[in-house]
Amino acid sequence: MPDTRLDLARIRAARRVIDPVFLDSPLYRCEALERELGCRVSVKLETANPVRSFKGRGTELVVHGLVERGERAAVCASAGNLGQALAWSGRDHGLDVTVVASRAAPAAKLDRIRALGAHLELVDGDFEQARARAVHLARERGVRLVEDSLDVETCEGAATIGLELADAGPPFDAVLIALGGGALATGIGHVLKSCVPDTEVLVVQPERAPAMARSWRARRVVTTDSADTIADGVAGRFPIAEVLADLLLVADDALLVREESIIAGLRLFLTHAGLVVEPSAALGLAAILEDRARFEGRHVAVVVCGGNVDLPAYYRWLGVAS
Incomplete structure (x- = not known):
């Protein structure tokens, strides 16, 4: 792939360096979510490790x-x-x-x-x-x-998730990836576009922290004055030009979702998948909820990128007593 900092051979070699506790994370179809969302949903669970994130x-x-x-x-x-x-x-x-x-x-x-x-x-x-x-x-x-995302190691480490998605069997119709600084999105996207190019790479960011998505749409760095979202893990304001350049090569679309949709995604993960996840991990479900017609009948993989939750805030978002 031209003009990118990432290298598929290095990404494959990275699996020999990364502690196995982070590799081959669970990937499974979640039929309970499918009944709610109207599409086939596979969950790539990046919380089943010692730091509960990718x-x-x-x-x-x-x-x-x-x-x-x-x-x-x-x-x-x-x-x-x-x-x-x-x-x-x-x-x-x-x-x-x-x-x-x-x-x-x-x-x-x-x-x-x-x-x-x-x-x-x-x-x-x-x-x-x-x-x-x-x-x-x-x-x-x-x-x-x-520096997360700027350091290519952080992108190529995340890219090993893409290898696991690409090797899972028949290609997914789309993969939904949380977009913050860009390491996760560029890493997974690079592998998918290299190995299963027909899979749609969709990156998702909150409307209230939109800097990287706006930059993707404008094809230039766009900064914002604030990043006021419950999805703290993706709440940057100053995109990195080198990361944006990588993202422009691999993302098919950059979606923005509302806070209420993120909360709805958290609730769906809890009630239909038994998963307590942080708001950044619910961005993919939020995107499906906001545009069901786009995903109807398709097989979609959702990367659950983190599960480090501040429980009092989590209970408050879901409107339940702690």
Whole structure:
């Protein structure tokens, strides 16, 4: 595939580096969801691992490279899941990991980062303020700044999910992927367009955090002043040009969904699949709910990208007592 940072041979080789605990995640048809949505639905469950998100696939590659080069420390900004994954991957290699996050990040994610032994620094503001602080710390200390989506390892780690989807059997008609910084979407999309090009790659973002989707539509970087969504894991405001370039090669459409549809997706996952997922993981179902006719009768795969839920907020979204 021309003009992309990703490489299919490296992605295949990544499976030899990534801890098997993150590989070959469950993929299954969920008939209970199908009755509600009017299409065949397969769930790719990226929460059945020690960090409860897909991020460990990428951080395994990052840490492998750091250790090979003899580097002993790394800094990242995180909405929560990347920080957990980097802490987990770095822990067994004696890596000194510092994670910078917003004070507004879900408490459950912050607690888990601490529990995994990383140094956690909290800043006021949103993820973009955390990113600015992480850049400063990395420069000050002279250590590796791990930038999700910009670092190709995070994209190629996520791309191993695409290998598993492509090898699952008859190609899916469409795959729905949460869109935030872009590592998940570009990684999976690259493999699908390389191996099963007729599968439609659909990326989904909240209407209230639309920067990357707007950028895809405009074919240039579009920033936003705010990112006010319950889907905190995809709430960036400043898309990365290099990642957008990769995304433009593989995404067939970029969809925006309403907050109420995300909540409806959370409820469907709980009541019909028995899954407690974070809002970013419900974006795919939200997209189906908002355009049932588009998916009617088709076989759709939905990537459940994370399950690190702040339970008080989760109960509030679903309107149930804690």
